[in-house]
Amino acid sequence: SALLGRTPPDFALPPVEGMSHPGLSSADLRGLARPVLVNFWASWCVPCIIEHPQLMALQAEGVPIFGVSYKDRAEDARQFLSRRGDPFTRLGADPPGRVAIDWGVYGVPETYLLDRQGIIRWRYAGPVTAEIMNEDVKPLLRRHA
Secondary structure, eight states: OTTTTSOOOOOEEOBOTTOSSOOEEGGGGSSOSSOEEEEEEOTTOHHHHHHHHHHHHHHHTTOOEEEEEESOOHHHHHHHHHHHOOOOSEEEEETTOHHHHHHTOOSSOEEEEEOTTSOEEEEEESOOOHHHIIIIIHHHHHHTO
16 A cells, blocks of 8 residues: 555544444544554445454453444444444445545455554455454554554
């Protein structure tokens, strides 16, 4: 990704309608208390279902996960999270997919790890599996803690 080693582009996303999460903006990704994951996902995305248990496990460990609901209807996103659990601390709505394009996303799911300074240190296109979690995500979270 062209964004590795850089901060994300400026953006501001409203919250997903009908949810209590705050939205997400580039300002939320600066001066972080700890590394965070930013996960682009959608309710209609089958690989997003595959990775969802990994996100829930990270959330249970206290890892902040910021979500971007990509090209999705608010009602569908709410139902997905209601059925499968909600790992997100913040959740922005990107119905046209414009912010995703600016990040270089070409499909969902895509996950980014940002360090405490808000610099993108890792990107993964595809579902984060248990193997990816143990081999990539957890070591990076420790390294950038």
